[in-house]
Amino acid sequence: MSEEPPKITYPCDYPIKVVGDVRANLHDEVFEVVAKHDPTITPAKVSQKTSRKGNFVSISFMLVAESEAQIHALFAELKEIESVRLVL
Numbered sequence: 351m352s353e354e355p356p357k358i359t360y361p362c363d364y365p366i367k368v369v370g371d372v373r374a375n376l377h378d379e380v381f382e383v384v385a386k387h388d389p390t391i392t393p394a395k396v397s398q399k400t401s402r403k404g405n406f407v408s409i410s411f412m413l414v415a416e417s418e419a420q421i422h423a424l425f426a427e428l429k430e431i432e433s434v435r436l437v438l
C-alpha cells in the first residue's frame with residue numbers, strides 16, 4: 351500500500367470561524383487567543399458578522415498555520431472561551 355500524501359501542506363493560510371454568543375469582549379478574547387498561536391495576525395485578517403436575530407456573532411480569520419498541532423491547540427483554547435459555541 352502506498353502512503354496517502356498529506357492533505358495540507360504547511361505553512362499555509364487556514365480559514366477559521368468562531369461562532370459565539372453576542373458579548374462585548376468576545377472579539378477581543380478571540381483575537382488575543384489567535385494572536386498567541388499566529389503572531390502575524392492583524393485586524394485586517396479578521397471579520398465579524400452578527401446573526402440576523404442578533405443572538406450570535408461569527409468571527410472569521412485567516413490563520414497562518416504552521417502545523418496540525420498548532421491548529422488543534424488553537425481550537426482547544428478557543429473552545430475554552432465561555433461564550434464560544436462552535437469553532438470551524
